[in-house]
Amino acid sequence: MVAVVPTPRAAAAPVAQRSSRTGYLLLFPGIAWLGIFFAIPFVTLFMTSLQQPVPGKSGSYMFGLQFSNYVTAMSEYWPLFVRSFIYAGIATLLALAIAYPLAYFIAFRAGNWRSLMLVLVIAPSFASFLLRTYAWKTILSDEGIITTTLNSLHLLPDDRILNTGIAVIAGLTYNFLPFMILPLYAALEKIDPRLIEAAGDLYASPQKAFRKVTWPLSLPGVVAGTLLTFIPAAGDYINAALLGSTGDRMIGNAIQINFIQFRDYPTASALSFVLMAAILALVFTYIRRAGTEDLV
Amino acid sequence: MRWLRRNLLGIVAIAVLVYLFVPIAVISVLSFNKPAGKYNLSWNEFSLDGWTNLCGVPGVCSSFVTSIQIGIISTIVATILGTMIAFALVRYRFRGRSTTNLLIFMPMATPEVVMGASLLALFLNLRFPLGQMTVIIAHIMFIISFVVVTVKARLQGMDPRLEEAARDLYADSRGVFRYVTFPLVLPGILGAALLGFSLSFDDFIISFFNAGTLVTFPIYIWGAAQRGIPVQVNALATIVFLVALGVVLTSQFVGYRRRRALERAPIAMDTMSRS
Numbered sequence: 001m002v003a004v005v006p007t008p009r010a011a012a013a014p015v016a017q018r019s020s021r022t023g024y025l026l027l028f029p030g031i032a033w034l035g036i037f038f039a040i041p042f043v044t045l046f047m048t049s050l051q052q053p054v055p056g057k058s059g060s061y062m063f064g065l066q067f068s069n070y071v072t073a074m075s076e077y078w079p080l081f082v083r084s085f086i087y088a089g090i091a092t093l094l095a096l097a098i099a100y101p102l103a104y105f106i107a108f109r110a111g112n113w114r115s116l117m118l119v120l121v122i123a124p125s126f127a128s129f130l131l132r133t134y135a136w137k138t139i140l141s142d143e144g145i146i147t148t149t150l151n152s153l154h155l156l157p158d159d160r161i162l163n164t165g166i167a168v169i170a171g172l173t174y175n176f177l178p179f180m181i182l183p184l185y186a187a188l189e190k191i192d193p194r195l196i197e198a199a200g201d202l203y204a205s206p207q208k209a210f211r212k213v214t215w216p217l218s219l220p221g222v223v224a225g226t227l228l229t230f231i232p233a234a235g236d237y238i239n240a241a242l243l244g245s246t247g248d249r250m251i252g253n254a255i256q257i258n259f260i261q262f263r264d265y266p267t268a269s270a271l272s273f274v275l276m277a278a279i280l281a282l283v284f285t286y287i288r289r290a291g292t293e294d295l296v
Numbered sequence: 297m298r299w300l301r302r303n304l305l306g307i308v309a310i311a312v313l314v315y316l317f318v319p320i321a322v323i324s325v326l327s328f329n330k331p332a333g334k335y336n337l338s339w340n341e342f343s344l345d346g347w348t349n350l351c352g353v354p355g356v357c358s359s360f361v362t363s364i365q366i367g368i369i370s371t372i373v374a375t376i377l378g379t380m381i382a383f384a385l386v387r388y389r390f391r392g393r394s395t396t397n398l399l400i401f402m403p404m405a406t407p408e409v410v411m412g413a414s415l416l417a418l419f420l421n422l423r424f425p426l427g428q429m430t431v432i433i434a435h436i437m438f439i440i441s442f443v444v445v446t447v448k449a450r451l452q453g454m455d456p457r458l459e460e461a462a463r464d465l466y467a468d469s470r471g472v473f474r475y476v477t478f479p480l481v482l483p484g485i486l487g488a489a490l491l492g493f494s495l496s497f498d499d500f501i502i503s504f505f506n507a508g509t510l511v512t513f514p515i516y517i518w519g520a521a522q523r524g525i526p527v528q529v530n531a532l533a534t535i536v537f538l539v540a541l542g543v544v545l546t547s548q549f550v551g552y553r554r555r556r557a558l559e560r561a562p563i564a565m566d567t568m569s570r571s
Binding site for chain 2: 136
């Protein structure tokens with residue numbers, strides 16, 4: 001009796017959008033909240049970054065237009081910017097390499113296990129972020145099986161992993177992996193498997209079919225996944241603080257220490273602003289390719 | 297050898313899943329440990345101290361309760377505000393759509409350290425006292441976007457014919473919303489609330505900037521990391537993990553059963569597929 005089981009996606013036709021005051025009323029409270037507590041703080045952050053010290057009163061700042069704050073902050077902290085982008089870049093590439101096979105398997109091979117496997121991808125996030133990062137201290141410790149194995153093969157430059165950049169990158173890769181897996185899965189799941197079969201029918205080898213069909217069609221997921229992994233990784237300071245040495249500090253550490261410990265608000269604000277500008281540049285390149293409707 | 301080649305992808309996939317759970321295993325195993333020194337980093341001796349005396353260390357349980365309170369309040373407010381935005385985005389035409397989309401997307405694309413710092417700059421400039429209030433304000437701010445995305449996806453995936461059918465059967469717009477639209481969107485809203493709560497409960501960076509002297513559970517862990525994390529924290533984290541996993545698996549199972557029941561109802565499906 002059941003001829004076709006309609007899937008919601010196939011059935012969804014564009015809903016007629018109404019134009020009335022209700023739309024604005026629904027938007028207003030949430031958008032106002034984001035405006036006041038997300039957008040306006042950037043203005044205050046920018047003003048804080050230009051403040052100047054109150055003469056004769058250390059630790060107090062007043063209104064100013066000290067663009068030199070940026071020069072001072074950058075000349076002191078530029079190596080941390082470079083390190084942050086390198087660490088986050090390596091972690092993003094590693095995450096892509098680790099996530100792709102899993103996302104591919106869930107999208108094409110998992111069958112009835114699909115939703116369970118997706119739950120398992122998100123599940124680790126239910127345990128505290130800080131504790132999971134701290135757990136890597138145990139896993140990568142000098143007496144741990146990973147360090148001793150790699151050491152016996154003479155593969156480690158410093159004879160250890162913990163308190164080196166390798167540990168920080170390992171932590172970043174692990175912590176932001178779900179942000180890579182989920183967009184990749186979303187893009188792969190949309191691919192019609194018949195396209196890959198068709199490539200096979202036209203005598204493409206599995207490798208060639210992947211290169212010419214699957215990979216290009218999954219690119220939106222790759223772009224979204226790399227952005228969602230790279231951005232939090234570049235701004236993170238927990239991994240560097242818990243797993244690295246003082247020589248592995250990232251820009252997030254500098255912002256946090258200047259804001260909370262040194263209370264050097266102008267320097268910390270200037271650093272935040274530069275970080276944000278770099279990331280905005282990344283996001284806008286993405287928007288120019290994909291448009292805003294795909295973002296949310 | 298051929299078996300290995302054919303199943304290589306599956307093996308890699310399972311290996312990645314196992315990798316995701318290694319730190320969880322470490323956290324749980326160490327909750328049964330009796331640490332040799334200050335730091336609970338390596339296995340020493342079996343003990344149930346962490347589990348039998350959950351609140352035995354001052355600060356652990358009070359910070360835990362603080363985080364739950366903040367999570368509940370922020371989630372309720374953010375879920376309401378975010379759901380309203382999602383309805384407006386899918387169902388209404390309005391001006392400034394791309395600015396709205398950008399304002400919703402940006403909090404998800406901004407590093408937490410920048411959001412935390414800029415909000416602190418605002419509160420400092422306004423001389424607004426830091427504490428529970430400022431943390432809740434911050435959490436609502438970053439949860440809203442995730443609610444919008446989740447509820448919007450649910451609304452867009454909905455079959456518009458179901459609402460048309462209700463209208464054909466002379467339901468007024470209030471009736472359509474109450475008996476058709478809302479029940480269909482509700483799973484999405486509940487999912488968004490669950491996600492929002494877990495984001496709030498686990499947030500450290502933004503909270504730390506705006507908490508003043510308030511201690512949430514992650515802030516407690518951060519402080520304890522310098523002087524040694526008590527085993528009770530590992531036990532509590534294990535409990536939270538298992539409860540959350542249980543909730544999600546149950547909801548998945550219920551959803552699966554409902555879909556199966558629908559597929560087995562031939563008459564209902566028949567009428568639907570003819571539309």
